[in-house]
Amino acid sequence: MVDLPKKLQKKLDERASDGSLRQLSFPSGLVDFSSNDYLGFAKNETLFSKTFQLLLKHNISQNGATGSRLLTGNHFLFQDLESKLAQIHNTENALVFNSGYDANIGFFGCIPQRGDFVFYDELVHASIRDGLQLSHAKSYKFGHNDLSDLKEKIKNTLLDEADVEVYIVTESVFSMDGDSPDLKQFASFCESEGYRLVVDEAHAFGVIGKQGLGLVQDSGLEKAIFARIVTFGKALGVHGAAVLGSNALRDYLINFSRSFIYTTALPPHDIIGILSSHEFLAAEGKAQRSLLMDNIAYFKSQAKKMKLAANLVDSDSAIQSVIISGNEKTRKISAKLNDDGFDVKAILSPTVPEGKERLRFCLHSYNSKEEIGLVLQLLAKYI
Template structure:
């Protein structure tokens, strides 16, 4: 085989020397405190059976999409799903993408134009940052969940002349800290100033709100948000994503979003899986969310009783993170917990800032109180 270029090998060596080299691992069979399967849908046999029955009902025998949505891949099930999404999430329309990553780079890479301004939370997901790199608009980060810093950055940057648009991008639940912005204040500010708010609801859909439809909808703010990104690969247990917004936004993305235009569409059985998961969410979601919320509360109580609560980031979501500075330190404790039979991941720098390395506990509806109590005791011991 041809050798790796020296520049690339050097980058790998540097990452290895910093203790930050990423490697793929296979599912371990350990007790799950790591996956995004918050409600257990991804492993639910009843949901699997419902999806199979829907495939039979729709007489789906086609394996692949056969092409992009603009060519041959836009099968009729897309229409059914997007209509369902728009109705369920109280949106004028919806457009399905192959993943949350595709949705974010497709949206941010095409919607903000040259001369526009995009202000994004400093802890925003990497897919949004990557989308901004594809954009011709200028991007500026503001301090995490700080409306005052956002206002200050806008005041220093935006002149108000011409026809420039201002986009503000945040998440309703942040993937590393598990916390949330004050969406009501943020919406009020954007409405008063005529700015366009974009909210990524990846870690809120299925989990947050009485019906599990996300924080924006739970607060009744959907009509004042320019776009929402919802994903199906976390609490819903399947795959794909959608941008929720106006008819005009959907039309624009179909014409200019490169991650939609130039990729093969989702196969029909994936679309059926999303439809089935939304039906299951309406039927069983409340029960699983109740179990999840009980487990989150129990984890926090147990952690605060012990040393494990010292560096626990305040969060009411399924993501509970304990700060353990240093890549080697957090990897060591993660391995000790793995050896004890628990799958909990170490989040290393540069994924998070240096000194903010952490163990990221993902709590699930199916975790038992015994599992939660034991892992917290072990964590306290190793800390």
């Protein structure tokens, strides 16, 4: 076997020496405090059965899409799904992508143009950053959830620029801190200045709002947002994503988004799974969200009781992060909790800034109060 180039081996060795080398692991069978399956849909046998029945109803026996959607892969089920998404999300249209990552690199890689400006929250997901690297627009980060800093950055950056498009990018629930911006303030600012607001709803869709349709709709801001990205691989328990917006936005993405154009489409049974999961969300989502919200409140109250509040990042979402600081210490505590039967992942630098290493607890509707209480009791002892 040909050796790895020395430059690449050096990078691997550096990761190993500072304790940040990533490795793959298999499902552990431990108590789940790490997956994005917030409502338990991914493992739900009733949903699995309903999906199978829907496959039979539509007489789907095709294994693969056979090509990109612009060639041979545009199954009629895509139209059904995108029409449904537009209806439930109160938007003109939708375009389905193979994943949230594909949606973000496809959107940000082609929408902002040369001469445009993009201002993004400093904690946005890597997929957004990667998409912006493919763009010819100039991009600048602003302080996390800090509208004042955004205004200052725009003031100091645009100067005498005229007739340029400005895009403001944020998330409705951030994946590492689990917190949210004041979307109404951001939307009001963008509307007053003629800027285009883009919101990634990956960790909010299915969980936030009376119907679980995300923070944008819960805030009544559908008409104020240029584009929303919703993903199906988290609370909905399946796979894929969609960009929500105008008919013209959809047309542009079909023509210029490279991650849409140059990839094989999702197979029909995946689309059936997404449709089935949406039906299940409408029928069972309210009950599961209620259980999840009870668990979030209980987790926070128990953390305070066990004097962990100072380490806890302020969040009302299913993502609850406990700052430990230091890769080695964080990994050791995670390993101890694993030995005790709890799957709690260590989030290390460089994924998060140095000094902000943490244990990230992803809470679910199916976690019991006993599990939450015990894992926090052990964590308090180890800290």
